[in-house]
Amino acid sequence: MDNFDLSGKRIMVAGHRGMVGSALMRRLEGEPCETIGAGREEADLMRAEETEALLADIKPDAVIIAAAKVGGILANDSRPADFLYDNLMIAANLIHGANRADVDRLLFLGSSCIYPKHADQPIKESALLTGPLEPTNQWYAIAKIAGIKLVESYRLQYGRAYISAMPTNLYGPGDNFDLETSHVLPALIRKAHEAKLAGAKTLELWGTGTPKREFLHAGDCADALVHLLRHYDADEHINVGSGEDLSILELAGLVCETVGFNGEIVTDPSKPDGTPRKLMSADRLREMGWSPSIGLREGIAATYDWYLENVVTT
Numbered sequence: 001m002d003n004f005d006l007s008g009k010r011i012m013v014a015g016h017r018g019m020v021g022s023a024l025m026r027r028l029e030g031e032p033c034e035t036i037g038a039g040r041e042e043a044d045l046m047r048a049e050e051t052e053a054l055l056a057d058i059k060p061d062a063v064i065i066a067a068a069k070v071g072g073i074l075a076n077d078s079r080p081a082d083f084l085y086d087n088l089m090i091a092a093n094l095i096h097g098a099n100r101a102d103v104d105r106l107l108f109l110g111s112s113c114i115y116p117k118h119a120d121q122p123i124k125e126s127a128l129l130t131g132p133l134e135p136t137n138q139w140y141a142i143a144k145i146a147g148i149k150l151v152e153s154y155r156l157q158y159g160r161a162y163i164s165a166m167p168t169n170l171y172g173p174g175d176n177f178d179l180e181t182s183h184v185l186p187a188l189i190r191k192a193h194e195a196k197l198a199g200a201k202t203l204e205l206w207g208t209g210t211p212k213r214e215f216l217h218a219g220d221c222a223d224a225l226v227h228l229l230r231h232y233d234a235d236e237h238i239n240v241g242s243g244e245d246l247s248i249l250e251l252a253g254l255v256c257e258t259v260g261f262n263g264e265i266v267t268d269p270s271k272p273d274g275t276p277r278k279l280m281s282a283d284r285l286r287e288m289g290w291s292p293s294i295g296l297r298e299g300i301a302a303t304y305d306w307y308l309e310n311v312v313t314t
Contacts, residue, residue, distance in 0.1 A: 012064070051093040111141065129145070163233060167221050173306040189307055214241050240285060244296075253265065
């Protein structure tokens, strides 16, 4: 399947109310296809019977799996069973259910945390399963690796055009700003905003601030995923990233500048850093003719505007 024509197709987006899923719904509005969301209100995707019934009812031509239980270091470290079990069930039920419903096109979204903690940088797709995972998010990573292997196995056994994409750290409208469960960028936006309002002189940063991370706006991710849905059909998963990274301390500085917090950034080395560096190789996606269009500074500003309009209540 060198080219999957979206014209007249019915595309089901699992997890359409999440940050990535909602970005996909917006991106697909401009395509000549019908998009149908599938979230908790439509079916409990952790239950096989409900998932299969939903797929049988919708009869999609393609399924995009953006549904997942997600969270930052604290959430992953404190609720390992939830992150492993919930994500295993969501992946297994949707991939198996799509095959039973005779859906021939499926795109599964993984995560950059599938790669070994000390993988060579930038991380190529071939680094998968070549070393130990980062302990704080290994549960989520293992569930995502299982999803990748499910996709590969259904391609092999049933000849399905199922593919996997591995997005890097994503942010944007619809992000989670809860300090206990959020990822680093939305957490920094909220902390900087609240520090500014409180007139605080300092902003505390978990860890040493030295780990380096890559970020991609959810809008760019959605655009890349539509590109892959159209043009990619191979066994191996493919990275979706910006190809650039920066330290957490540099990120905090950029967020504080955007938000308007002028105090001092103070690191807390007693808190975990996570993986020292996580930059994914974007070579294969670039070779397919896709590259991001939203710069990090521009994306953070737009995300802060969304936070002010949709999250801040006082």
